[in-house]
Amino acid sequence: MNKFLLLALTALCSVAACNREKSGDSSNKSLNFSAIESGTLVNKGDSVSLRLNLPTDVSFDSITYLLNDKPYITAKDSDAIWLKTDSLGMGSQLITANVFKEGQMESANTNIVVVPSQLPEQYSFSVVNTYPHDAHAYTQGLEYRDGFLYESTGQRGQSTLRKVELKTGKVVKKIDLPSKYFGEGMTIVGDKIVQLTWEEGVGLVYDKNSFEKVSEFPYQASKEGWGLCFDGQRLIKSDGTNRLYFLNKDNYKEEGFIEVYNNKGAVDKLNELEYIDGKIYANVYYSDVIVVIDPHSGAVEAEINLIGLLPQKDVTEDTNVLNGIAYDQEGKHLYVTGKNWDKLFEIKLLGR
Missing domain, CATH: 2.60.40.10 (Immunoglobulins)
Incomplete structure (x- = not known):
């Protein structure tokens, strides 16, 4: 190597080293x-x-x-x-x-x-009764009242709100949502039905008896609509994340939220919701698991494994995921179904 070039490189390296040392003094501190x-x-x-x-x-x-x-x-x-x-x-x-x-x-x-410091309790199930369910109903929300199921279904251009006889699966009242809406979760508050839409950023409110739409409301921090339930005081809304938002039951304004975690971390994709005896039950999208959530802390206290609930012989190319939880508060009956399932099941939890 040319000795003059070597000297130049040596000098350059010395300057660079000096600069690194000076900058290192700052970064080390x-x-x-x-x-x-x-x-x-x-x-x-x-x-x-x-x-x-x-x-x-x-x-x-x-x-x-x-x-x-x-x-x-x-x-x-x-x-x-x-x-x-x-x-x-x-x-x-x-x-x-x-x-x-x-x-x-x-x-x-x-x-x-x-x-949470504790692992979630693990529940299995037994089937108590099996009822017919419309295999074309892409179930998004489910509620039980006085012998009837109230159901919200999804898919763009196919979304509905319906009232269904529990034992026969017969649809006794139905309205179609405008094609711009993708129906999602729903719940009942007094004489009103509140239904979510998915990406449209709006919730719809109906008269429970006539299904006449009486109002609508915009979402706030929660950008999407997934599941909805009512704890007697507040609406509880999921948006596909691990957050559950609390909404005022009268004006539908968001008034806070909890984040849902199990012992391994955040539990997201929370979908259809039901409030049962002081706890939030939530379908986890793309799974056969329902999680039981403490509404105060957000801790997952239990997991219900429903793998195998729908017999394999009843699965078709249109059958989608488990989604839909309804509870008969007076009779203490728990009902579950899925998107495009041809059956609805009353189940009993085992291991409690």
């Missing part, structure tokens, strides 16, 4: 958490050790720790602090450390994901 790693799953009830990675030659006046942007604790040293999770909800919790020195502040963030 950047503030971050050494514990806990962002995204770590933490069982509800556990305490979590939090420690900042502070350069040894940096002094400071105080450290203020925030939990979800609210003050949690202020420290005067860099010792680890303990975060209690007993009172936290399910899901991601943002942790911020603000380090103060002579009126200046530097911040670092991390997060934990709180999940």
Whole structure:
């Protein structure tokens, strides 16, 4: 190699190394958490050790720790602090450390994901009764009242709202939705039926007896309509994520939400919903599982495995997924079906 070129390259490398060293000094002193790693799953009830990675030659006046942007604790040293999770909800919790020195502040963030400490209970089933179901009904929502099923069906241009005799499967009242709507979940609130649409961003409200449409309402933070149920005080709406939104029963405004988690993490694709004895039952789309959810914490308390419910001999090329939960509150009967299933089943849960 030409000696002049070698000298030039050596000088260039020396300058680059110097620059890296200077920039390295800054980056090595950047503030971050050494514990806990962002995204770590933490069982509800556990305490979590939090420690900042502070350069040894940096002094400071105080450290203020925030939990979800609210003050949690202020420290005067860099010792680890303990975060209690007993009172936290399910899901991601943002942790911020603000380090103060002579009126200046530097911040670092991390997060934990709180999940239930207990594994969900596992339920199987037995079939109590089998009833006919319209194999052309793409079931999206299902409710039971006084011997009848109220059903919302989907598919663009084929969506309906219908009243069906339980024992015969006969449709005694039906309206077709405008072709622009893809029908989704529905529930009954007093003398009204509330039905969701999928991507159209609007819910439809009908008179329960006449099926005459009386109003509609727009979605807010929840962009899609999937499942819907009523707990006696609020509507509960799913949108295909792991969030369940609470809606005012009178004006349909969203007034909060919970996030649904099991011990492994978020449970999304929550579909058709039913409120049963203080718990939310939810179909999980593309599965044969119904999850039982605590409406206060969002924890999945149980899973109902319905694999094999529809006999293989009754499965056709049009048969779609399990979807549809209805409950007879007075008689304590639980009914389930699926999209384009030719049967509706009354089942008894085993293992409870």
